[in-house]
């Protein structure tokens with residue numbers, strides 16, 4: 025039977041929204057699939073995604089069945105699908121490394137991480153034993169060593185990776201080459217929400233430039249009350265997040281702004297907001313006759329479900345790439361679903377490139393002999409559709 029065997033690193037709010045979404049769309053017919061961009065990607069529906077392994081470090085999650093762990097504290101995202109199936113997956117202890125910021129201990133337990141005092145499992149062994157196809161990485165911002173550990177485990181176990189966090193793997197030349205050489209696809213980095221702060225900021229900046237305006241200053245300030253925002257109050261963990269979010273906007277301008285004229289970043293932690301993110305965005309530009317204009321926007325949305333639809337398409341695309349032996353970063357998929365892809369595109373171009381890639385890869389997968397590619401040991405075809 026066709027399936028996508030999914031491993032999850034980090035059973036936080038995004039993992040919760042993803043699993044709830046998979047079950048929600050699996051149990052609703054196609055007339056009710058609002059919120060989902062593709063009913064199918066290369067013949068894979070949402071129902072083909074099957075969680076087979078999960079890793080975390082929090083004592084309220086490790087050792088518990090996955091369908092319970094996604095609802096355990098400190099997760100606080102909206103519950104839109106309370107009934108989840110019994111996956112037969114127990115959350116395993118991952119290597120903690122730099123995953124848990126020190127300041128977490130100063131906040132109440134129901135709002136922050138509480139690491140378990142347990143030895144880490146061997147991630148490579150678990151990935152191999154569970155025959156995982158794709159690992160989705162949902163670790164906290166600033167987990168450079170931990171993300172690299174999971175990326176290396178994917179390479180060693182022959183598993184494709186979808187990297188939703190701003191630690192640069194797909195967009196780092198050395199890591200990208202490692203995946204290419206190993207014959208494994210990777211989609212990353214830093215998931216872009218369906219309709220969130222980044223895409224709004226990009227599209228508005230581009231609109232002004234396309235109408236002949238000249239953007240002079242801009243900011244994007246974000247607040248939220250989940251552990252992602254709590255983690256990010258430690259500014260030392262933010263370097264790559266700021267880079268990722270700023271590049272996402274700069275890449276849409278004809279002339280990138282001087283650093284002093286652009287400020288994009290997570291800005292504060294407001295506990296009672298929970299998983300509600302609020303974005304305050306301002307753009308200032310010169311119009312006809314050098315006339316100053318400005319725009320202020322306030323956007324609010326539930327953060328984690330907002331990225332679920334993108335993750336579902338990135339995961340299915342990674343499996344489709346595995347099926348036809350496409351290796352290394354999948355640029356069109358990343359340009360659409362990620363903030364910091366190896367190659368930035370305009371968003372309308374990224375949408376067309378994504379659809380063309382899916383269509384070509386679907387044909388290629390149908391022509392590719394099976395079995396193939398399980399654990400990276402099958403026939404590897406060059407990146408004909410990159």
Ligand SMILES: NC(=O)c1ccc[n+]([C@@H]2O[C@H](COP(=O)([O-])OP(=O)(O)OC[C@H]3O[C@@H](n4cnc5c(N)ncnc54)[C@H](O)[C@@H]3O)[C@@H](O)[C@H]2O)c1
Pocket residue numbers: 033034035036037038039079080081082099118119120121122123124137161162163164165167170188189190214215216217250251252327328330331
């Ligand atoms: N819309 C979005 O929500 C969105 C958008 C872009 C990027 N992201 C990124 O996705 C990531 C996940 O977001 P989230 O809201 O689920 O975060 P979260 O804080 O809810 O979850 C992170 C999980 O990782 C676990 N963890 C910490 N160290 C670990 C380790 N070494 N191994 C395994 N697990 C570990 C934590 O215990 C927690 O369960 C964050 O980096 C976030 O910035 C989210």
